[in-house]
Amino acid sequence: MNMLSCSNLKKIYQKQCVVNDLSFSVKRGEVFALLGSNGAGKTTTIKMILDLIPKDAGNVEIQEGIRIGYSPETPYFHPFLSGREVLEFYGGLQKIPKEELKRQIPVLLERTGLEECKTKVKNYSKGMLQRLALAQALLGDPEFLILDEPSAGLDALGRVEMMHTIQRLKEEGKTILINSHILNDIERVCDRGIIMKKGSLLHEWEKGTDRRSLEEIFVEKIGGAKRWES
Amino acid sequence: MGIMKNALLERMRRKDIYVVLVIGILIVMMCMSGAATLSIDGVPVTEFSMMMPMVLNVISVIGGGIAIALSLRTIPNEYERKTSHLVWIRGISQWKYHGQLALANIISSLGSLFILYAGVMVFAGIKGEYAVLAKCIPAFLLFSVSTAAVSLFTSAVSLVLPGMAAGVLAAALMLAGTMHPILETFSGIVSGVARQALRGILFLTPNLYAAESQAGRFLSGKSIQIHSILGGLLVLYICGMLLYLFRRKEA
Numbered sequence: 001m002n003m004l005s006c007s008n009l010k011k012i013y014q015k016q017c018v019v020n021d022l023s024f025s026v027k028r029g030e031v032f033a034l035l036g037s038n039g040a041g042k043t044t045t046i047k048m049i050l051d052l053i054p055k056d057a058g059n060v061e062i063q064e065g066i067r068i069g070y071s072p073e074t075p076y077f078h079p080f081l082s083g084r085e086v087l088e089f090y091g092g093l094q095k096i097p098k099e100e101l102k103r104q105i106p107v108l109l110e111r112t113g114l115e116e117c118k119t120k121v122k123n124y125s126k127g128m129l130q131r132l133a134l135a136q137a138l139l140g141d142p143e144f145l146i147l148d149e150p151s152a153g154l155d156a157l158g159r160v161e162m163m164h165t166i167q168r169l170k171e172e173g174k175t176i177l178i179n180s181h182i183l184n185d186i187e188r189v190c191d192r193g194i195i196m197k198k199g200s201l202l203h204e205w206e207k208g209t210d211r212r213s214l215e216e217i218f219v220e221k222i223g224g225a226k227r228w229e230s
Numbered sequence: 231m232g233i234m235k236n237a238l239l240e241r242m243r244r245k246d247i248y249v250v251l252v253i254g255i256l257i258v259m260m261c262m263s264g265a266a267t268l269s270i271d272g273v274p275v276t277e278f279s280m281m282m283p284m285v286l287n288v289i290s291v292i293g294g295g296i297a298i299a300l301s302l303r304t305i306p307n308e309y310e311r312k313t314s315h316l317v318w319i320r321g322i323s324q325w326k327y328h329g330q331l332a333l334a335n336i337i338s339s340l341g342s343l344f345i346l347y348a349g350v351m352v353f354a355g356i357k358g359e360y361a362v363l364a365k366c367i368p369a370f371l372l373f374s375v376s377t378a379a380v381s382l383f384t385s386a387v388s389l390v391l392p393g394m395a396a397g398v399l400a401a402a403l404m405l406a407g408t409m410h411p412i413l414e415t416f417s418g419i420v421s422g423v424a425r426q427a428l429r430g431i432l433f434l435t436p437n438l439y440a441a442e443s444q445a446g447r448f449l450s451g452k453s454i455q456i457h458s459i460l461g462g463l464l465v466l467y468i469c470g471m472l473l474y475l476f477r478r479k480e481a
Contacts, residue, residue, distance in 0.1 A: 050319050052481040070319050076311040078236050080243065092232045093320045136316065 003028045003144050003175040009058035011044050018044050019199040026177055031170050033186045033193030034179040037222055041199035042179045043073060046148050066144050069137035073148040075129050079122030083114050083132050090136045108135040127158035145176045151185055163189055187214040195221050237304055237334035247300060251342055254292040258349040261285050278357045283446040289346045290442050294380045294404040297339035301384035302397050304331050318481040325474050332385035332473055339381040340374050362449050373445035375462035376438035380404045382469035389476040406431050407438030436465040
């Protein structure tokens with residue numbers, strides 16, 4: 001059963017086609033990756049899925065009645081709030097009852113390793129902001145998570161922790177669409193994915209169907225090695 | 231109301247506004263202290279009843295400027311730093327989102343206006359005008375309509391225009407609106423293209439002065455012109471409608 005189906009998506013920015021005739025689907029319970037170099041159109045695709053920008057063509061179908069959580073690439077939270085207050089704010093926007101929020105917030109802070117952190121957001125490191133972004137995405141226990149570069153700017157340990165968290169969410173049965181540059185991480189946690197180049201689908205990848213590593217496939221498809229050799 | 235609360239807290243942390251506010255207070259205090267040699271037809275203006283309308287006008291212009299400065303960047307900032315993404319995906323309508331941000335702008339603008347206006351209350355107290363002092367709070371409600379409209383207009387145009395253009399447009403509306411009687415006088419004096427231009431400005435801009443001057447009339451015991459207050463409220467309503475109609479295509 002498909003949680004998300006995108007068909008023939010197209011987006012044009014200033015006469016330049018940044019996403020072109022893109023079709024893919026994400027099945028319930030799987031972790032799906034959007035891969036590609038900078039400017040491949042991954043974030044634009046996510047924004048079209050979330051209706052944050054209008055599509056120029058194509059269709060997005062999301063299973064009816066499901067809750068979606070979204071963690072942006074560069075999260076900004078009001079610097080004068082604490083992590084707990086940020087979650088209270090977004091939980092309030094989601095109209096989660098106060099009692100339920102009181103129960104959820106400590107669990108989410110613990111899950112993202114922010115339970116000990118009493119300081120204001122202005123004192124947060126990049127890694128802590130990413131974890132807070134994930135925590136707010138998990139508010140209301142969504143079935144479908146969209147994570148845009150969740151490891152961006154994290155150090156090695158932060159990346160490992162983030163991947164462990166995503167792995168745990170997968171084991172809980174969450175469906176996850178993830179956009180990342182870090183191929184090793186993707187290979188570890190994702191079931192399927194697509195490689196994009198200049199807005200178009202270049203290759204469909206599925207774990208265990210190719211003896212080569214994802215990195216090798218990626219370099220071959222994108223043409224990175226040739227670029228360096230020349 | 232969480233969006234409004236956070237936007238208000240953010241406004242209160244802007245130090246530049248406090249600097250402008252202090253300068254504004256100093257100007258208002260100077261106007262009232264007699265340090266400025268103000269005279270009409272060669273007669274020095276020292277009486278409270280004579281000074282009050284002029285001081286209210288000065289407060290209105292400074293308060294309007296602060297309202298524009300406070301309201302100009304609130305909504306564009308939300309979109310630039312992509313705070314809007316996490317609001318839109320939670321199903322909050324643009325009207326509700328922008329409305330709460332605009333409300334925060336209005337509250338902070340009126341808060342600043344009240345600080346400036348408090349100078350009038352202090353002055354009334356010093357001069358022993360206790361009857362006037364008692365009327366100061368209801369008069370502030372009359373006085374604040376035009377500043378609220380300026381703030382709301384700035385919020386609305388900031389949705390669709392770049393910062394500089396929105397600021398210039400809002401400042402033009404505020405200045406033309408508060409100087410309506412002066413522009414009317416000038417339009418009767420000049421001729422030709424200048425006259426047509428002034429009449430055009432008078433036609434296109436709301437008479438904010440008419441609404442705010444009711445506060446001065448109320449404080450000095452004159453009858454209030456209800457139609458002027460209704461006119462001010464109508465301008466406020468139209469600005470609210472602009473905020474409702476102007477939409478962002480992208481979060």
